[in-house]
Amino acid sequence: MKKSVWIFFTVFVVSGWTEASGASLPTGFGKAAWGMTKEEIISSYQILIAPPKSEEAEGVWAVEGPAPGELTVSGEAIGEKEIRSVSFGVHPKHGLSLIHIRFKDTNSPTHLQALIPKWTSRYGPPTEQLPGPRVVWEDTTTHVELTYHTVSPRHPTSSDHLAIVLWSMPRMEKITAESEAHIPDVEKLNPMQEPHKEK
Numbered sequence: 001m002k003k004s005v006w007i008f009f010t011v012f013v014v015s016g017w018t019e020a021s022g023a024s025l026p027t028g029f030g031k032a033a034w035g036m037t038k039e040e041i042i043s044s045y046q047i048l049i050a051p052p053k054s055e056e057a058e059g060v061w062a063v064e065g066p067a068p069g070e071l072t073v074s075g076e077a078i079g080e081k082e083i084r085s086v087s088f089g090v091h092p093k094h095g096l097s098l099i100h101i102r103f104k105d106t107n108s109p110t111h112l113q114a115l116i117p118k119w120t121s122r123y124g125p126p127t128e129q130l131p132g133p134r135v136v137w138e139d140t141t142t143h144v145e146l147t148y149h150t151v152s153p154r155h156p157t158s159s160d161h162l163a164i165v166l167w168s169m170p171r172m173e174k175i176t177a178e179s180e181a182h183i184p185d186v187e188k189l190n191p192m193q194e195p196h197k198e199k
Contacts, residue, residue, distance in 0.1 A: 025123055025142040026166065028096060030078055032088060034141075034168040035095035038064070038071050041088050045078050057084065075104070084161075093178075097171040101164040102149075109133055109148040111162050119146055119164070143167050 027034045031044040041047070042062075052061040052074065062073040069090045075083030082104055089098035103115070112133050120126065123137045123144060130136065137144040149163040 025137055025139045025144055027141055027168070029086065029099045029101065029166060030080070032096060032099070034097065034171060036090070037095055038069070038088070038090045041071060041090070041096065045073070047073055047077055091171065091175055094168075094171045094174055096168075097175060098167040099165070101166075103162045103164075109162075112146060112148055115146060115162070138169075141169060143169050143172075 028036070032041050036044070042049070047062045049062050049064060050060075051063050053059060057074060058076075060074055060077045062071065062077055064071055067089070069092060070087055071090065072085055072087040074085055075081060078086060080086070084102045084104045086102075087100040088096055089100070091097045103111075109132075112135070116126075116135055119135070119137075126135045127138045128136045132147060135146040143166070145165045147163060147165065149161050149165075151159045
């Protein structure tokens with residue numbers, strides 16, 4: 001009897017650990033799920049559209065834009081104190097398809113290494129780690145990148161920042177297939193009208 005109980009306990013613990021370690025990636029972020037409309041995101045988080053009260057963008061705020069279909073909210077507005085802001089990219093046909101998360105006080109690529117353990121505990125071991133630096137998690141539904149987002153590789157600016165970018169792979173594939181331009185601009189969820197010109 002003791003032997004059978006021990007075997008059951010071992011199988012139960014091992015199978016429970018396997019399920020936890022093989023957890024799938026998020027299908028959105030927090031209360032926001034892929035496919036939601038802008039109104040559904042606002043309602044889920046109970047956000048009021050109100051611009052930040054200072055240039056530092058502290059406190060609770062939310063703005064529409066600047067890109068078409070974009071809703072940008074402060075981390076504090078959605079209960080994420082270490083996050084400066086979250087931009088939800090909502091496509092008019094496919095709904096929420098991309099999320100861009102900017103961190104506070106992490107304006108150097110060296111800070112990325114310090115964040116890997118936290119997001120690895122949340123998402124599991126990365127699918128790959130690439131130069132840049134870029135850490136990638138991916139399954140059949142969601143692509144996640146922890147990266148140092150550089151606005152211009154030739155000209156570092158104060159807009160460069162550490163970020164996590166998540167996107168719905170099926171939705172982004174549809175958006176790309178439906179666009180007639182060369183490359184989809186994933187930041188705006190609209191096709192680029194012209195390639196970026198080098199100065």
